[in-house]
């Protein structure tokens with residue numbers, strides 16, 4: 001037994017350089033949120049070793065997403081202290097008992113909706129709608145209802161979506177791991193949220209067809225991913241609306257045919273209709289998540305058009321629409337969570353399309369940060385900078 005433990009530690013050290021290991025725990029560094037609207041603090045935490053069906057992942061890259069920021073501001077209410085981050089990729093460093101289909105050293109992207117594989121939603125091919133583990137996840141717990149991180153004072157720390165990617169290492173359920181093709185880690189990290197959310201909303205929810213017209217509110221990471229999806233689908237017209245003039249060139253470089261810089265939504269709707277000879281677009285996406293935008297989506301649509309809510313609004317957000325539009329012009333209003341993805345299949349599919357040169361995900365990455373620069377990374381995202389900032393671990 002002593003021999004196997006020793007060899008295990010040697011193997012882990014190969015993937016966990018610089019991290020002290022104990023028999024039952026790992027010392028890690030993580031960005032901890034201790035209070036709403038407080039700066040994140042990078043701290044040393046003690047992380048328990050993986051249990052049945054779990055994996056220890058050494059993080060390699062993690063994106064910075066607005067959904068993390070909603071936790072910082074309290075728009076998404078979570079228990080604190082917590083380690084945030086939900087857009088990550090890394091290397092399997094240790095397997096818990098009973099894990100199959102993964103091996104030490106595997107490159108994995110992490111899914112923030114762990115699917116049970118057995119419920120009605122999973123069986124019908126919509127694991128993004130699996131509700132089985134959500135109560136524990138929303139409570140900041142692992143699917144088994146426990147926590148695995150402890151701070152220097154011995155206080156337990158909450159998880160985010162059972163993956164907490166703003167950390168050098170994380171304990172994750174094996175079913176949250178998707179083994180990836182040989183792409184850069186920052187590519188697989190972005191596939192773990194923003195890319196899948198945008199591309200999937202186009203391909204899997206709206207099912208945009210070649211020649212369709214598309215409008216997208218928001219030219220950030222998810223908005224640009226929505227543009228990429230529309231290009232992939234063969235959309236004939238792709239109109240992006242954003243308030244930041246710096247986004248113009250970036251949106252066009254991804255394939256937007258029209259970029260409308262305005263914060264006046266009446267002007268935005270007029271511009272969308274003008275771009276489509278007054279008819280309106282076949283599909284409109286809100287990649288921002290504001291009620292003011294959501295309330296004008298139907299006005300942007302052609303008859304039988306589809307509006308898709310993608311950006312997650314603050315809890316309790318409500319908006320009004322003209323109900324007659326659903327009947328007289330058969331418009332559709334729907335939403336898409338996590339790109340309506342079957343992550344086990346779609347993460348790999350999007351990585352393959354990146355390798356084929358059809359999804360230029362690398363061009364989304366405009367800034368790279370170390371973990372101890374996490375607050376700067378959040379500030380840059382909030383200032384409306386172009387593209388996506390990525391935390392890299394090495």
Ligand SMILES: [Zn+2]
Pocket residue numbers: 065066067068086087193194
């Ligand atoms: Zn996200």
Ligand SMILES: [Zn+2]
Pocket residue numbers: 115116117118119120121122127130131132
């Ligand atoms: Zn399920």
